[in-house]
Amino acid sequence: MTRYFHPRALMSLTYVACLLITACYTLWLYAMGYYRELMVPLFITLLLITAVLLHCGRALSPYGPRAILLASAYIGVSSAFYFGLAHSLLWLGLPVAAAFVLLPHWSALCLNLLYTPLWWLIPPVESDLFPLSFGYLAIILMFALPPWELARRHALLRASDPHDNECDAYDIDTLKERLSNEFQRARLLDKRLAVLVLHLPQLDMAEEQFGLRTKKALLEALCSEVNRRCRDHDLLGRLGGANFWLVLPDTSESGALLVRERLYRALSRRVLIETGPLEARIGVCLPRPDERFTRFILRLERLSETLHRH
Structure with missing residues (x-):
């Protein structure tokens, strides 16, 4: 009705x-x-x-x-x-x-x-x-x-759906599990791995000022732009709130920087009526030699907090 x-x-x-x-x-x-x-x-x-x-x-x-x-x-x-x-x-x-x-x-x-x-x-x-x-x-x-x-x-x-409840991204548990698999694969096969940490600052005020519909529109716009401009085996997951991780297997630091610039341009061209162009803060994080997975996760979480504060 x-x-x-x-x-x-x-x-x-x-x-x-x-x-x-x-x-x-x-x-x-x-x-x-x-x-x-x-x-x-x-x-x-x-x-x-x-x-x-x-x-x-x-x-x-x-x-x-x-x-x-x-x-x-x-x-x-x-x-x-x-x-x-x-x-x-x-x-x-x-x-x-x-x-x-x-x-x-x-x-x-x-x-x-x-x-x-x-x-x-x-x-x-x-x-x-x-x-x-x-x-x-x-x-x-x-x-x-x-x-x-x-x-x-x-x-x-x-419990059985690996995706987030509000957007087309993996939830945090599935994301960390898939990231652990990619981390071990890169370590065993001597492959490269990069992770982009994304923060959407407009999401913090969208629900308070414009309501839940605007918040969902922001999440859908971000996920659609990221998924459209990434490879099929790249993994986008939501850490919680306005923080996202984009896992880029077989990607060097220079390749991750190119992806970041491509996402900056794509998101700036996506305009919503209530909030205007999408704004995103994006950081790059790569595993260090002989670094444990738990230590790598801690660095990713700290980078997410840093982007959220700034």
Whole structure:
């Protein structure tokens, strides 16, 4: 839905639809003469009018209208059970679904569990064989299990995916493992190895000033430019934050300097609307003779810190 509607417009449509449905139901109760059941829908209508007005005020927090909408769902369904309205069991899952849509997963789960004892105070409407509270707990479990399963699958995907979560670069663990293999290969076969240390200073302020979308655009622009102008066996990995390592197998110091100049020119030509041309600080680091891999990693990390400070 968010592909076709802005999230705020979607919420506005939700508030207006709930208000119209509740107002029409209130008028129907008044027309049919059900004055005993009329007060609760009338009160909910006033609450929803307040929620719509609060939602229209852009300077206010969006959590207030959502809390009112959620409270209206609980009040409306509870009153339907209390007055023994026909087919009220059909609406048992409405507040549960609203809680899981409007609140974070754990907050919705705790709220619904705290609300469970209230169902023991409401007499069963249609059947004594299946207690109402057990059905309510089953609905909570039905809504709670899919997010847990989705989180578990995402955790497995992150554990098995060698790439960074935010960009097309290797994560730090995979990068160090591949760098260790290239380090040992260069040492055994007497090959050359160079590593470019990149720092993207604009990334530190992009998310704070322009939001997460600009940060992702910066990361995608950097990775695409670097991968486009490097060889297939070159390795780009993200150390964390705005620091990257570009591993260049079979590359001398002069070759690494040429790659650095080529990246400087390419990144300066890449312009984003919010931040302008890409700016990068790039340093070159090569293994020393008879140097251990742990010592080489320490020098790379120190170079990354130096580029970050300057």
